[in-house]
Amino acid sequence: xxxxxxxxxxxxxxxxxxxxxxxxxxxxxxxxxxxxxxxxxxxxxxxxxxxxxxxxxxxxxxxxxxxxxxxxxxxxxxxxxxxxxxxxxxxxxxxxxxxxxxxxxxxxxxxxxxxxxxxxxxxxxxxxxxxxxxxxxxxxxxxxxxxxxxxxxxxxxx
Amino acid sequence: xxxxxxxxxxxxxxxxxxxxxxxxxxxxxxxxxxxxxxxxxxxxxxxxxxxxxxxxxxxxxxxxxxxxxxxxxxxxxxxxxxxxxxxxxxxxxxxxxxxxxxxxxxxxxxxxxxxxxxxxxxxxxxxxxxxxxxxxxxxxxxxxxxxxxxxxxxxxxx
DNA sequence: TATTGTTATACTCTATAACTATA
DNA sequence: TATAGTTATAGAGTATAACAATA
Numbered sequence: 445x446x447x448x449x450x451x452x453x454x455x456x457x458x459x460x461x462x463x464x465x466x467x468x469x470x471x472x473x474x475x476x477x478x479x480x481x482x483x484x485x486x487x488x489x490x491x492x493x494x495x496x497x498x499x500x501x502x503x504x505x506x507x508x509x510x511x512x513x514x515x516x517x518x519x520x521x522x523x524x525x526x527x528x529x530x531x532x533x534x535x536x537x538x539x540x541x542x543x544x545x546x547x548x549x550x551x552x553x554x555x556x557x558x559x560x561x562x563x564x565x566x567x568x569x570x571x572x573x574x575x576x577x578x579x580x581x582x583x584x585x586x587x588x589x590x591x592x593x594x595x596x597x598x599x600x601x602x
Numbered sequence: 603x604x605x606x607x608x609x610x611x612x613x614x615x616x617x618x619x620x621x622x623x624x625x626x627x628x629x630x631x632x633x634x635x636x637x638x639x640x641x642x643x644x645x646x647x648x649x650x651x652x653x654x655x656x657x658x659x660x661x662x663x664x665x666x667x668x669x670x671x672x673x674x675x676x677x678x679x680x681x682x683x684x685x686x687x688x689x690x691x692x693x694x695x696x697x698x699x700x701x702x703x704x705x706x707x708x709x710x711x712x713x714x715x716x717x718x719x720x721x722x723x724x725x726x727x728x729x730x731x732x733x734x735x736x737x738x739x740x741x742x743x744x745x746x747x748x749x750x751x752x753x754x755x756x757x758x759x760x
Numbered sequence: 761t762a763t764t765g766t767t768a769t770a771c772t773c774t775a776t777a778a779c780t781a782t783a
Numbered sequence: 784t785a786t787a788g789t790t791a792t793a794g795a796g797t798a799t800a801a802c803a804a805t806a
Binding site: 524550551 | 787
Binding site for chain 2: 459460461462463464465466467468469470471472473474475476477478479480482483495499502503505506507510514517518520567570571573574577580581585586588589590592593594595596597598599602
């Protein structure tokens with residue numbers, strides 16, 4: 445259908461970002477839209493995992509049992525929210541909470557066999573997920589992007 | 603206080619990212635923690651603005667009146683959520699909705715004088731906000747990061 | 761019949777306060 | 784008294800469905 449509207453409101457016209465063009469946070473949010481839909485296709489839908497759940501499984505798979513305190517730090521989660529997250533994964537039979545014999549206050553979060561299988565399968569799917577991003581970024585740019593993001597986050601590059 | 607805990611659960615020990623190390627989406631989320639707290643300090647608290655509110659003001663400041671449809675596209679917001687966002691800013695006296703005389707279905711979102719003043723003041727604060735990030739990234743890296751993020755988002759670099 | 765925008769609603773995400781238990 | 788973790792709760796952020804007005 446044909447529109448008869450003032451030219452400055454043409455929805456097809458590109459919109460100037462103005463000061464936003466130099467704001468990293470804005471571009472971070474826009475880029476996250478791409479990586480999120482990519483995640484949903486490769487990991488979210490196929491494995492029934494949220495981003496944070498996938499991240500948590502990867503940490504347990506790579507490090508072995510961890511305390512909730514450590515997981516909260518690594519995932520930038522508050523303790524109450526981590527607690528609810530652990531509840532969900534425990535109810536799905538993916539992990540269990542074990543008491544730390546050396547300190548009754550703390551726990552070991554341990555992957556069950558089922559949890560380890562899901563962690564391994566989803567880890568394998570992460571490769572193709574990143575490969576799809578290489579349609580937009582060269583491999584070197586992909587690596588460069590990760591390094592810059594690490595520096596921005598104040599964490600050593602992996 | 604001294605801890606006496608198994609070494610594999612030492613909270614100070616660094617945690618391996620494993621497969622996560624190569625996942626851009628994970629690093630994007632971690633970097634966003636930094637940019638968000640930076641935003642809060644420079645713009646959120648001083649001006650009483652949320653990120654999305656600041657972005658919307660910048661778009662109106664740089665482009666003049668825009669239709670909600672255009673704003674929703676540029677901000678990656680659904681129509682209902684944009685509607686609520688406009689309500690909030692209108693109730694603060696920062697903008698008004700005007701009917702489009704050429705098409706009664708659409709609107710022009712127009713900054714009020716008060717809205718323009720706030721937009722200009724917050725735009726001025728965005729410079730120092732980004733400058734603070736240059737403690738972690740050189741100016742060239744800052745620009746490079748933005749370009750890579752634009753490419754990832756599938757939008758032309760600014 | 762298609763489009764613009766709104767209302768109602770719900771689900772996820774994140775944060776704070778108050779609590780329990782261990783040390 | 785301090786720390787690890789939980790429960791309760793509230794506020795943002797985001798999505799869908801149903802609707803009103805206009806084309």
